[in-house]
Amino acid sequence: MAQVTLSFTALPEHVRTARLVAASAARRLGVDDEELVDTIRLAVGEACARAVSRSVTADHPGPVEVELAVEPGRLLVLVRDHAGEAPPVAGDSLSMTLVQGLATEVAIDHEPSGTSTLRLAWTVPSQPPAPALE
Amino acid sequence: MDLSVTSHEQGGRTVVEVGGEIDVYTAPVLRERLNDLVGDGHHHLIVDMEKVDFLDSTGLGVLVGGLKRVRSHDGSLRLVCTQEKILKVFRITGLTKVFPIHDTVEEAVSASTGAEGDAGEG
Numbered sequence: 001m002a003q004v005t006l007s008f009t010a011l012p013e014h015v016r017t018a019r020l021v022a023a024s025a026a027r028r029l030g031v032d033d034e035e036l037v038d039t040i041r042l043a044v045g046e047a048c049a050r051a052v053s054r055s056v057t058a059d060h061p062g063p064v065e066v067e068l069a070v071e072p073g074r075l076l077v078l079v080r081d082h083a084g085e086a087p088p089v090a091g092d093s094l095s096m097t098l099v100q101g102l103a104t105e106v107a108i109d110h111e112p113s114g115t116s117t118l119r120l121a122w123t124v125p126s127q128p129p130a131p132a133l134e
Numbered sequence: 135m136d137l138s139v140t141s142h143e144q145g146g147r148t149v150v151e152v153g154g155e156i157d158v159y160t161a162p163v164l165r166e167r168l169n170d171l172v173g174d175g176h177h178h179l180i181v182d183m184e185k186v187d188f189l190d191s192t193g194l195g196v197l198v199g200g201l202k203r204v205r206s207h208d209g210s211l212r213l214v215c216t217q218e219k220i221l222k223v224f225r226i227t228g229l230t231k232v233f234p235i236h237d238t239v240e241e242a243v244s245a246s247t248g249a250e251g252d253a254g255e256g
Binding site for chain 2: 012013015016019038041042045046049052053090091094095097098101102
């Protein structure tokens with residue numbers, strides 16, 4: 001179940017907002033490694049920019065939706081657009097190369113309804129074990 | 135302002151100092167400024183990224199475009215960048231092999247005039 005959800009009109013100017021929300025949410029959801037927060041910011045930014053570019057190319061107003069959730073040992077991010085069968089945008093392969101290099105898991109789902117979901121996941125350190133009692 | 139771009143001449147090269155965030159929203163501004171510089175005859179560019187807080191693939195695309203444009207005029211484009219969070223973006227995409235990246239503007243100017251010749255700027 002998503003713990004933070006953001007929805008925005010498919011315009012480039014809102015991608016920065018999505019990055020800032022993702023970084024803030026990641027910290028609140030338990031990521032205390034700043035380098036990992038930075039990685040998540042970059043990956044979510046990239047995924048949102050891609051969703052916006054797809055929407056603009058398809059002349060679709062959006063929204064683009066971002067969901068962040070944490071489960072034991074994993075941070076999950078979904079970036080969803082409704083651009084449908086958009087033709088590949090210029091720079092898509094560079095964008096996806098970057099995303100794949102940043103996230104532990106990457107997957108894309110296309111639905112017949114025209115919704116496309118990019119799933120990203122990171123392994124996050126679990127809680128250290130409680131000290132043993134003597 | 136999310137992005138600032140200024141330029142000055144140094145050692146016969148044009149140093150372009152970029153500050154702020156280069157992303158899908160601001161990258162078109164950088165593209166336009168680089169195109170203007172090349173159009174005005176500045177074919178040996180040094181892009182100083184030391185004050186850049188964020189760079190995404192759109193920004194990379196603009197830098198690659200700039201590199202291709204100056205090369206079509208027998209020019210050059212070098213980068214100055216010591217920030218790990220920015221270098222990471224070049225590294226993951228393999229673009230560290232495409233751009234000469236230096237630690238300081240002085241080093242970049244010196245390498246540029248050495249390698250590309252002391253042609254000077256128009």
